[in-house]
Amino acid sequence: MTVTAAGDTAVVAPEAPPKRTRTWSPRARWGQILLYAILIALAIIYIYPFLVQVATSFKTDAEATADPISLIPSVFSLAAYERLFTRSDFPLWALNSAIVTICVTLGRVFFVSLAGYALARLKFRGRGVIFALVVAVMAVPGVVLLIPKFLVLNQIGIYDSYMGMILPLLVDAAGVFIMKNFFESIPVAIEEQARIDGAGTFRVFWSIVLPMARPALITIVILSFQGSWNELSHFIVSTQSPELTTLTKGVAALASGQLGQGNQYPLKLAAAAIMTIPVAVMFFIFQKKIMSTAEGALKG
Structure with missing residues (x-):
């Protein structure tokens, strides 16, 4: 408790309550890790087809046929978009x-x-x-x-x-x-x-x-x-x-x-x-x- 003087009046300022830190038991910590691992795996499964879709759109026909699920095109090509809009x-x-x-x-x-x-x-x-x-x-x-x-x-x-x-x-x-x-x-x-x-x-x-x-x-x-x-x-x-x-x-x-x-x-x-x-x-x-x-x- 802190006492401060304001003129002739003493003002008592309450101390801030101590911060409570949450402690995790080993079992609860491993449970949280497992939960987040499952959520991350589900997120990857959900978003992976969309990433494959975007990546494949920048591939050549030959590369898309040979390696259809890779996320990084070996040759970056805009031929598909050019053909889509112009032909x-x-x-x-x-x-x-x-x-x-x-x-x-x-x-x-x-x-x-x-x-x-x-x-x-x-x-x-x-x-x-x-x-x-x-x-x-x-x-x-x-x-x-x-x-x-x-x-x-x-x-x-x-x-x-x-x-x-x-x-x-x-x-x-x-x-x-x-x-x-x-x-x-x-x-x-x-x-x-x-x-x-x-x-x-x-x-x-x-x-x-x-x-x-x-x-x-x-x-x-x-x-x-x-x-x-x-x-x-x-x-x-x-x-x-x-x-x-x-x-x-x-x-x-x-x-x-x-x-x-x-x-x-x-x-x-x-x-x-x-x-x-x-x-x-x-x-x-x-x-x-x-x-x-x-x-x-x-x-x-």
Whole structure:
């Protein structure tokens, strides 16, 4: 305990508590070492194929065939990327995927938010039945709906068009489910106060409730972007023109060997590596926003 003088008054300053150091028994220490070793091994197993993909994209065809899993190319080559951008339709595929993904992401965020708010707040007959159907749709495998989807698109005249690629993806049952549950967690008193001030239903939704649903909206943005960017089966049944080929269809054609002879490992893996960049960037950008939103909620 330390005594200091402040004028005529003695101030007693409490001593800082001693720092406690955690002691590990030999058994606990070896347990921690084993746990970290297992985690490191799992991380290596998980990331190794991606590293092989990136490394192989910089190899020559001969080296990729002779030593496909090495991580260091003996001859660093950009031939696969040059061929991809200058002698293939890869830029067109990327443009089509970007157009569809942006439209689907924006539209899905808006429509699933509206549907989720209607199911969570609006009182109307059959609301429970509609929500049960939404949950039932989540249980149906997407491949089961491919043939009916093709028949509907062909019947209404939007087959092999951007409209046919975008329109069926604008609403997602899982997104409606997520937004409904989040809206139900927001206190009703906030909306009632806004209605007392004269705000209508859509104004309450757009100006009051939707900004409070930022964590759920960010989740929908990430899922929508990733899902539409990586979508393949829907584009197979909704288009046939080469001009509407997306990255997933183009890379699938590369992987099946439809665009050339030989294994073409560098070309295929270069296309796959580039295709993963937008999704990774989107995730890391919005991951920071999710973390900052959660920290703000805890501080509040």
